[in-house]
Amino acid sequence: MSWLILILAGVMEILMVTALKKADSFANKKWTVIWFIFSLLSLFLLSVAIKTIPLGTAYGVWTGIGAMGSVVVGMIFYHEKVSLLKIIFVTCIIVSIVGLKMV
Template sequence: MNWFVLILAGLFEVGFTTCLKFSNNFKNMYWGVGFFICITVSFILLNKAIQTIPIGTAYAVWTGIGAVGTAIIGIMFFNESAEFWRVLFIFTLIASIIGLKLVS
């Protein structure tokens, strides 16, 4: 159950980074509010997950989900590069997250 909570926390991390970009330096109030909601929920869920998952593993997975998810959002919505090496290292991050789950 706490792995599900951790994954959800990582998805809310993607939410807060995406809202941060769309908020245009907090000039757009709605995206700014979304940012604060997502960051709050993300940290609450991370805190819940570390009650049973080792903190080093949980933090690595949380930031990994955030990094991969944010990179994918950047490619899909912000016209960021999807060149071979960038995609390769995104998949390397995914493999690392899965590896941490398997050894924990």
């Protein structure tokens, strides 16, 4: 169950950074509130997950999901440049997350 909570925390991290982009340096009040809610949810879920998952592993997985998801969201929704190197490095993040889970 803790791993599902951690994955959900990572998804909240992706939503948080996406809302941050839309908040436009906190000029857009609606998206600033949404960013704040996702930030709190992400950190709360992470705090629940680290009760049973080792801290370093949980934090690495959480940030990895957030980083990987943010790159994908940027490429799909914000038309950021897609390159072979980006895909290779995102794949490295995925492999690292799986490796942390395995050890």
